Amino acid sequence: MSAARRNPLNSAAAHAALLAYVAIALFPVFVIVINSFKDRRSIFREPLALPDAESFSLIGYQTVLKQGDFFLYFQNSFIVTVASLFFILLFGAMAAFALAEYRFRGNMLMGLYLALGIMIPIRIGTVAILEMMVATNLVNTLWALILVYTAQGLPLAVFILSEFMRQVSDDLKNAGRIDGLSEYTIFLRLVLPLVRPALATVAVFNMIPIWNDLWFPLILAPAEETKTLTLGSQVFIGQFVTDWNAVLSALSMAILPVMGLYVIFSRQLIRGITSGAVK
């Protein structure tokens, strides 16, 4: 880095390398989105040109909105993601508080038990999860997905949150106890607000994998009324393979909400990853 400090050539090379990679990273998204606004002829004739007055067309979006129930899919994805995040944060914070705050027999073991799931993917148990959901009549309900994602997210959430909760000052909690607050009030009123940044980190970490997951919606909730946006676009695109306008528009519609969320939360996400929470 000190060489770059002295040498402007080096810093130009750094910018060139980064720009080149950014172009590679963004190029596919760019091509998909611009072509979704063009008519069929222009998609094939000039795939890299921006849509102009002559080639502009929304025919793809019209097909998508007519044929696929994208608002329902979006709503399903939204419900599943928000509900799973709520349970991960609530249950995770409660368990993390118990592990960080109280000394009881088996504390270490309980922490290790909960941490097992960080390394072992929940997908290994899919066969038995499906059988269990069939037995409890939860197949093709959003609850099946919410439960699975909650279980999947809890280990890392407990691990990260208990690290943060150990840093909350004991004096503060003891002051609360002397004032006669119950343990529940101390958790809700004193500790939770202080670990809000950690809660946000856990939420952002879990949000993207849940929203983007294809495996569990495909296996546990493939019915039309419970399709998530990811599964819905997969099925839609599979059916409309030859309708390029529709495929490109469906892809753009799947990209836009995630990009929107990313623009809002990218600082939080990057700060969360770089804060060393996963070391």
Next chain:
Amino acid sequence: MSERRPIRWHVVVFLAPAVLVYTAIMIVPLFNTLRLALYTEVDQARVFVGLANFRTLFGDPRWSASFWNALGNNFWFFFIHMLVQNPLGIALAAILSNPRLRFAHLYRSAIFVPTILSFVIVGFAWKLILSPIWGIAPGMLDTLGLASWFRPWLGMEGSALTTLALISVWQFVGIPMMLIYAALLSIPDEILEAGECDGITGMAAFWKIKLPLILPSIGIISILTFVGNFNAFDLIYSAQGALAGPNFATDILGTFMYRTFFGFQLQLGDPHMGSAIATAMFAIILIGVCIYLFGIQTRLRRYQF
């Protein structure tokens, strides 16, 4: 702690929901899947058959050919990630960590964009771009004067898996980049300045000072890549379907398990054989994690700053 105290119910209340959900949805099904691998279905009744499913999986030539094919492909998939994704992530992080670099946060955010996209988007977008029908890839090669280099890479047995692995690298390079970036930022300036006094600057500083200090992070990235790759499914399914074509050239353990237990065109689903494959995946991931925990992590020297 020695005297008997009454049960503190609030501790139970705090722990119960997480432990119950985690145990019921994750741990019990995991062990149930391992157990189901020892059963089979005869006349719609479940019969205990011991290790017969594993004997079929490794002994029956048709099954074992598919299994070793998927396992080999999976290792190649992992190999490409280790060879391309992680060095590329380290290189990008090293460039980004220069404190004088302007617009670093913009570059960082842009390079991370593919990571937030779903496999469905990534799979189809690349399929369209590499498609010989649309002609974006051939057109771009043409402008470089390399039109004759174009091949339908995703459609050829020899190159489909490598192409998909590179697409996956494109998608996930942001993660090693971020983790290494964080590790590089946590190296104290004093150490680098001490190196400068001894005449170690630029590339030498990277190889001799920074790289040894970020080895633990590289270890974590390697094991994350390993677990992620041996559990992968979505990208292959989105781009090539459950049959992992052409001619199973892109079949990995995830797609093999899905086809086996869920069934596909010509074959009925078999949850017990699916469980046997899941057990094999579990064993592979467990071996990888143990090698990391006991063989690598304990040997890496960690420095406290």
